Amino acid sequence: MLEVKDIHTYYGLSHILFGVSLTVSRGEIVCLLGRNGAGKSTIMRSIMGLTPPRQGSVVFSGENITGKKPHHVARLGIGFVPDDRRVFADLTVGENLEISERKGGKLEPWSIERLYDFFPPLRRLDSRKAGLLSGGEQQMLTIARALMTNPEFLLLDEPTEGLAPLIVSMMEDQILALKEAGLTVLLAEQNQRTALRLSDRGYIIDNGVIRFHGSIEELRANEDIRRKYLLV
Amino acid sequence: MEIAANITLSALAQQFLVGLSRTTILFIVSSGLSLVLGVLRIPNVAHGSLYMLGAFLCYSISLFFGGGSTGFWMALVLAPLCVALISLAVERGLFCHLYDREHLMLLLFTFSFMLLFKDLVKLVWGSDYRSLSAPEILQGSFSVLGMPFPRYNLFLLVLGPLVALGLWFLTNKTKIGKIARAAAVDREMVAAVGINVSWVFAAVFVIGCFLAGLGGALVAPTQNITQGMDHTLIMETFLIVIIGGLGNIWGALLGALIFGLTDSMGVLIWPQFAIVFPYVAVVIVLMFRPKGLLKATW
Numbered sequence A: 001m002l003e004v005k006d007i008h009t010y011y012g013l014s015h016i017l018f019g020v021s022l023t024v025s026r027g028e029i030v031c032l033l034g035r036n037g038a039g040k041s042t043i044m045r046s047i048m049g050l051t052p053p054r055q056g057s058v059v060f061s062g063e064n065i066t067g068k069k070p071h072h073v074a075r076l077g078i079g080f081v082p083d084d085r086r087v088f089a090d091l092t093v094g095e096n097l098e099i100s101e102r103k104g105g106k107l108e109p110w111s112i113e114r115l116y117d118f119f120p121p122l123r124r125l126d127s128r129k130a131g132l133l134s135g136g137e138q139q140m141l142t143i144a145r146a147l148m149t150n151p152e153f154l155l156l157d158e159p160t161e162g163l164a165p166l167i168v169s170m171m172e173d174q175i176l177a178l179k180e181a182g183l184t185v186l187l188a189e190q191n192q193r194t195a196l197r198l199s200d201r202g203y204i205i206d207n208g209v210i211r212f213h214g215s216i217e218e219l220r221a222n223e224d225i226r227r228k229y230l231l232v
Numbered sequence B: 001m002e003i004a005a006n007i008t009l010s011a012l013a014q015q016f017l018v019g020l021s022r023t024t025i026l027f028i029v030s031s032g033l034s035l036v037l038g039v040l041r042i043p044n045v046a047h048g049s050l051y052m053l054g055a056f057l058c059y060s061i062s063l064f065f066g067g068g069s070t071g072f073w074m075a076l077v078l079a080p081l082c083v084a085l086i087s088l089a090v091e092r093g094l095f096c097h098l099y100d101r102e103h104l105m106l107l108l109f110t111f112s113f114m115l116l117f118k119d120l121v122k123l124v125w126g127s128d129y130r131s132l133s134a135p136e137i138l139q140g141s142f143s144v145l146g147m148p149f150p151r152y153n154l155f156l157l158v159l160g161p162l163v164a165l166g167l168w169f170l171t172n173k174t175k176i177g178k179i180a181r182a183a184a185v186d187r188e189m190v191a192a193v194g195i196n197v198s199w200v201f202a203a204v205f206v207i208g209c210f211l212a213g214l215g216g217a218l219v220a221p222t223q224n225i226t227q228g229m230d231h232t233l234i235m236e237t238f239l240i241v242i243i244g245g246l247g248n249i250w251g252a253l254l255g256a257l258i259f260g261l262t263d264s265m266g267v268l269i270w271p272q273f274a275i276v277f278p279y280v281a282v283v284i285v286l287m288f289r290p291k292g293l294l295k296a297t298w
Helices: A040-048 A070-075 A093-100 A112-118 A120-125 A135-148 A165-180 A192-198 A216-221 A223-230 B009-040 B047-064 B068-093 B103-125 B151-173 B175-185 B187-192 B197-222 B229-244 B249-269 B276-288
Strands: A002-011 A014-024 A029-033 A055-060 A078-081 A153-157 A184-189 A201-206 A209-215 B141-144 B147-150
Touching: A002 A040, A014 A029, A014 A040, A014 A055, A014 A209, A029 A165, A029 A192, A029 A223, A040 A055, A040 A070, A040 A078, A040 A153, A040 A184, A070 A078, A070 B187, A078 A135, A093 A112, A093 A135, A093 B175, A112 A120, A112 A135, A120 A135, A135 A153, A135 A165, A165 A184, A165 A192, A184 A192, A192 A216, A201 A216, A201 A223, A209 A216, A209 A223, A216 A223, B009 B047, B009 B141, B009 B147, B009 B151, B009 B175, B009 B197, B009 B229, B009 B249, B047 B068, B047 B103, B047 B197, B047 B229, B068 B197, B103 B229, B141 B151, B147 B151, B151 B175, B151 B197, B151 B249, B175 B187, B175 B197, B187 B197, B229 B249, B229 B276, B249 B276
Parallel strands: A029 A184, A029 A201, A078 A153, A153 A184
Antiparallel strands: A002 A014, A002 A055, A201 A209, B141 B147
16 A cells, blocks of 8 residues: 655755665555664654655655655545644644545544544543643544544554553554554654554664565564564 | 823824824735734845835725725725736746745845835836825714724724734635644645645735735825835834744734834823833833744744
8 A cells, every 4th residue: 555665864964764665555554663763763854855865756546656755645535644733733623623524535534523523522622722631631632633534544653652551552443443543654653562563564764764564473473583683 | 302291092093093004004004014024934135125015005096096095995805816816827927936045045035125116116107296085075073082083094993903904804714724834834734635735825825915905905094105115114113022932923913003002102102202112111021022922833
């Protein structure tokens, strides 16, 4: 469904990704594990077109989306949940969802009502300014906002970062529910436990290079590689 | 020096109303500037030129329709629309390619437009003064506590709140307004939910410039329409936007009130130095609230 091929991405003069390739098939949750600054977010930004790669290609559902504008990429069915959440702070929760609404997509369409059922705590926050929400609530809102665009594919950048353990496990359940609903997910994580619980396959990235790729069982069994690239 | 020697209640009331009608013009123009500054992050120095263009267009369109009341009302509607159209062409043709540039570049770019519009106005209208009379129904004056108050100013006093209400509705109740508020803070995420930010920016820019044109058209019957009427105004509106809080429309309203009222009250208190009062007010505000009175979107 998504094929990233040998991309090189830069921020200005600094070279961040060195020939990263990865694939995600329909219906999978694939995790991208790596330390802070390893290049996980940059991969997401490259796919989304926010920081287009200078070399290499990104193909989504058979269409070459390399260098396409972010709003085109979003309309093709890719939802983006950034790690720093970035809710529209001046808008209410309801307005955040309202302006993100986009009809279409091949899965059962999301509505504000359906999202409030999916993330019940958001319902009573409908008229609250998004900037006043707690971290966990903001995280739900960013995912809900991405879902309002009715994507088939979700880029989830560290959805459990900085959340209380109870919220983390709730968030994990919801991500699995999204997979059940037919979404495909590329999940960037530092939290190995979350990644290993949710994913079908995994990539390990370090300093802008993919160091390991395999099924989640292989990843779980290979403690050496996890220790080498993931321990802080 | 005869400070405050002859302040009567009726003079106070009269100057207060004069100040409020000045506030209306200042608010309409500076809210447009603030909108563009807040959402597009463009410090549009050419905003004053669009105001001047609005005034000159109002004059010419009014003549085109034979002057008089019909001419004025047609001009009041069409002149701001013409300004909006011109700004749309400029935005789609040039500005929309430059949003990623740093502010200094954008500032210089709009500055070049200020010069360009200035010469354009000189080319089309020459360097003579023009003047336009208000439609009959708004001519003359009525009395406020025994002092005359022009009817046209009353018209401005009614229009000001209507424009404010319209802007409130636009930014808070319409989808494009909500998107614009989101884009003011995080345009990247607005794009990431599939919204073509470029068109949102175009719409906001056009609305902002429309307000400049509207201000110019409204001011046309109250003063001489001249080359250089843009200069003082662009200074004033930038100061208003700064003391109000960059990008905050309600800040522009507050700033315009402060500017308009200190100006008119200054005339009453110390006529020879009246012009200083608003600037002193700006200094005082910035001493205590360097980022402006209301929350800036920057």
